[in-house]
Amino acid sequence: MKKNQMLEKIIHGIFLLLGLITVGCVLLITVYLVISGIPAIREIGLIKFLFGKEWASTAAEPAYGILPFILTSIYGTAGAIAIGVPIGFMTAVYLSKMASPKVKEIMQSAVSLLAGIPSVVYGLVGMLVLVPGIRKVFHVPDGASLLAAIIVLAIMILPSIIKMSVTALDAVPKEYEDASLALGATPIETYFKVSVPAAKSGIAAAVVLGVGRAIGEAMAVMMVAGNVPNMPDSLFQSVRFLTTAVSSEMSYSSGLQRQALFSIALVLFLFIMLINATLNFFLKREKE
Amino acid sequence: MLNQPLSKKRKNFELLMKSLMILSVGLTGALVLFLMIYVLWQGLPNITWELLSTKPSYLTERIGILPDILNTVYIVLATLILVLPLGVGAAIYLTEYASNKKVVGMIEYAAETLSGIPSIIYGLVGMLLFSNSMGTCLMAGALTLVIMNLPTIMRTTQESLKTVPQSYREGAFGLGAGKWRVVRTVVLPGCVDGVITGCILAVGRILGESAALLFTAGFAHAVNGLIDGLAAPGATLTVALYVYAKEQGEFGVAFAIAAILMVLTVLINFAATSVQKYFAKRRNV
Numbered sequence: 001m002k003k004n005q006m007l008e009k010i011i012h013g014i015f016l017l018l019g020l021i022t023v024g025c026v027l028l029i030t031v032y033l034v035i036s037g038i039p040a041i042r043e044i045g046l047i048k049f050l051f052g053k054e055w056a057s058t059a060a061e062p063a064y065g066i067l068p069f070i071l072t073s074i075y076g077t078a079g080a081i082a083i084g085v086p087i088g089f090m091t092a093v094y095l096s097k098m099a100s101p102k103v104k105e106i107m108q109s110a111v112s113l114l115a116g117i118p119s120v121v122y123g124l125v126g127m128l129v130l131v132p133g134i135r136k137v138f139h140v141p142d143g144a145s146l147l148a149a150i151i152v153l154a155i156m157i158l159p160s161i162i163k164m165s166v167t168a169l170d171a172v173p174k175e176y177e178d179a180s181l182a183l184g185a186t187p188i189e190t191y192f193k194v195s196v197p198a199a200k201s202g203i204a205a206a207v208v209l210g211v212g213r214a215i216g217e218a219m220a221v222m223m224v225a226g227n228v229p230n231m232p233d234s235l236f237q238s239v240r241f242l243t244t245a246v247s248s249e250m251s252y253s254s255g256l257q258r259q260a261l262f263s264i265a266l267v268l269f270l271f272i273m274l275i276n277a278t279l280n281f282f283l284k285r286e287k288e
Numbered sequence: 289m290l291n292q293p294l295s296k297k298r299k300n301f302e303l304l305m306k307s308l309m310i311l312s313v314g315l316t317g318a319l320v321l322f323l324m325i326y327v328l329w330q331g332l333p334n335i336t337w338e339l340l341s342t343k344p345s346y347l348t349e350r351i352g353i354l355p356d357i358l359n360t361v362y363i364v365l366a367t368l369i370l371v372l373p374l375g376v377g378a379a380i381y382l383t384e385y386a387s388n389k390k391v392v393g394m395i396e397y398a399a400e401t402l403s404g405i406p407s408i409i410y411g412l413v414g415m416l417l418f419s420n421s422m423g424t425c426l427m428a429g430a431l432t433l434v435i436m437n438l439p440t441i442m443r444t445t446q447e448s449l450k451t452v453p454q455s456y457r458e459g460a461f462g463l464g465a466g467k468w469r470v471v472r473t474v475v476l477p478g479c480v481d482g483v484i485t486g487c488i489l490a491v492g493r494i495l496g497e498s499a500a501l502l503f504t505a506g507f508a509h510a511v512n513g514l515i516d517g518l519a520a521p522g523a524t525l526t527v528a529l530y531v532y533a534k535e536q537g538e539f540g541v542a543f544a545i546a547a548i549l550m551v552l553t554v555l556i557n558f559a560a561t562s563v564q565k566y567f568a569k570r571r572n573v
Contacts, residue, residue: 004466011468015385018377022398022442025435029405029413036416090312098309107313109557110320116553117323118496120530121546125326127533155319162316186294188302216406218499223534243408243499250412250503265412269405276404280397 030269037266040064040259049263055229055240057249057257064260066267072232072239073271076146076221077214080153084214085207087154088161092206095162096169097191108166115159123223126152131224140236144226147235152220157210164209168202168286169195205282212275215268218243242268324550331547334540344509351532351541355509359426359522362514363505364494366430367437368487374434375441376483382442383449384471403439407500410436414504427518429505433494440493441486448482449475451571481567485560492556495549498526507531525549 041049044064052065095104127144130151135143172195180190196203218241226238227248240248245264253261294302342352378395386392414432422428452475460470506521507528523531525545533542 008467011471012385015377015381018374019381019386019391019395021374022378022395022402022438025438026398026401028417029409029435032413032416033409086308087312087315090309091316094309094313099313107317109561110317112557112561113324113553114316114320116492116496116557118498118526118529118549118553120496120498120526120533121323121327121549124529124533124539124542124546125323128539129326158316158319186298186302188305189298192305212404212406216408218406218408219530223530243406246408246412247499247502250415262412265409269409272405272409273401276401279404280400 033262033266033269036259036262038263040256040263041266043256044260044263049260050267053231055245057253057260062257064256066242066245066264068229068231069240069242069245069264070267072146072225073215073242073268075232076149076153076225076239076241077211079146079150080157080214081207081210083150083154084157084210085161088158088206088210089165089203091158092162092165092169092203093191093196096166097187097195108163111159111162114155115163119156119217119220120223122152122156123220126220126224134236138236142226142238144224144238145236146225146232146239149221149225149239149241150235152224153214153217156217156220157213160209160213161206164206165199165203168199168206171202172198201282201286205279205286208275208279208282212272212279215271215275216243218247222247242271327543327546327550331543331545331550334544335547339541339544343511351538353525353528353541353545355511356523356525356528356545358511359505359517360495360524362517362522363426363430363433363501363524364491365514366427366518367433367494368490370430371434371437371441371490372483372487375438375486376445376479378438379442379445379449379479379482380471380475383446384467384475399439399442402435407436407497411500411503414500419504424504424506424521425519426505426522429501429524430518432500432504433497436497436500437490437493440489441483444486444489445479445482448479448485448567452478481563484563488556488560488563492553492560495524495552495556496526497524498530501527502530 044052049064049066050070051067052063053067054063054065055068056063091107095107099107126148130148131143131145133143134140134145134148176194176198177190180194181187185193221241222244225241225244227240227244228238229240229245230237232239242264246261246268249257250261338350339352340357341354342350343355344351378399382392382395386395410432414428414435418428418431419425456474456478457470460474465473501524505524505527507523508521509523509528510520512520512522525548529542529545529549532538532545
């Protein structure tokens with residue numbers, strides 16, 4: 001009997017350990033990023049690092065200012081949200097409320113497919129379709145630009161926004177809509193003035209999820225944005241994002257330059273943690 | 289009064305919203321169609337037997353993606369073998385063992401955080417954690433992917449565990465079975481569908497991953513066996529696509545790989561929905 005109890009205790013312990021692995025991973029990632037990110041910030045100076053307008057890591061007198069990357073990431077994400085959210089939102093309302101079951105099923109598998117396409121494939125198509133297209137349409141010397149990145153990101157965040165909004169809209173109690181219809185509102189008025197407000201936390205969570213996806217995307221952006229560390233003054237400028245700043249120099253970096261790349265990753269990580277906290281806030285409200 | 293015509297303002301609102309919705313749906317649908325057709329049209333003609341069955345050779349200026357295909361298979365296998373026990377174990381702990389709400393909340397919050405971290409950060413941490421100690425190799429990439437896919441496996445397993453009726457567990461306990469025995473004989477068989485769904489989703493994610501692998505698994509193209517392969521650096525299909533397109537300008541090869549990935553994505557999506565449908569049906573019977 002005692003042997004059995006021992007066994008149960010050991011197994012309980014093993015499962016507890018397995019459960020705590022995720023917590024351990026998060027701690028490990030945080031600690032590693034902080035430890036490897038702090039030295040360069042210390043050496044360069046926090047203000048100079050965050051608000052310096054020039055990044056010239058390989059110059060004779062190197063400058064490590066990441067303001068261009070931060071602004072590019074913010075502008076790029078904002079642009080992707082500005083294009084992707086309206087389209088995704090409208091699609092979600094249609095799929096949740098108006099589409100016939102067959103259309104809904106087909107479109108939902110199409111959206112899942114969009115979510116499953118690897119980011120390098122988006123990058124490849126962007127490189128060969130979008131970049132030359134922008135060059136021709138806007139008569140600019142090079143199409144690899146902030147605009148190309150914004151369009152690719154807008155497409156890539158569509159599936160997250162559509163899926164999550166559809167789930168939120170599907171969960172709106174039918175009674176709400178019935179009451180509105182009975183009072184004389186048309187179906188479309190009901191969807192936008194009753195269902196959408198009722199699902200607003202879920203839709204907000206969808207938007208935040210989109211922000212997270214857009215700010216964290218590296219490879220597709222790397223292939224279409226041009227990767228020159230310019231300040232993002234115009235849509236047609238070749239720019240570098242926080243993510244691409246890390247990946248474009250990592251393979252040949254060393255010394256302070258390499259440490260500065262870790263610091264950029266730390267900044268990106270802090271952005272992501274902020275977004276995650278916001279996402280959790282909306283998800284919790286949606287549950288209530 | 290029932291059929292009173294709508295005021296002009298309301299009519300315009302109806303018309304505007306309806307057209308915006310249809311426009312958006314049309315745009316999304318057209319986008320998916322365009323991507324599929326364009327990639328397949330550009331890629332399929334470039335897929336030849338020679339491409340699939342050889343490795344790149346500078347002497348004959350030939351490009352082959354056999355090593356990349358093998359590397360992808362190895363990394364998928366290694367990741368799944370490592371992530372399954374961890375993810376399923378964590379899910380079992382959360383649904384069967386955990387009694388402390390704070391611990392559960394902490395683990396779930398950690399899992400959510402993990403799924404929100406972008407792959408480039410995984411790549412960086414994986415490089416620091418694994419590649420710096422064991423060298424740039426497929427195994428370092430696989431270990432990085434294990435952390436990345438942990439939340440997926442956990443979530444799908446947890447969801448399927450929740451559908452195992454409480455009465456089964458109570459019945460087993462009533463017959464005098466210990467906790468471990470109940471978990472082994474009643475709970476584990478009940479989460480098969482969640483594990484399978486999780487595996488399919490994880491395979492999809494591994495196939496599509498590139499940023500996390502670039503600095504952990506590297507981008508060599510050598511043909512190796514499973515064990516040697518895991519210890520050596522190597523590119524998966526997605527990484528190879530990136531390198532061929534961005535650094536070497538070999539767009540034909542890149543599109544061939546893209547077409548293969550596209551077909552695999554369709555297959556994986558199809559498999560995931562079929563599995564879910566199959567198990568949902570079986571549960572209802």
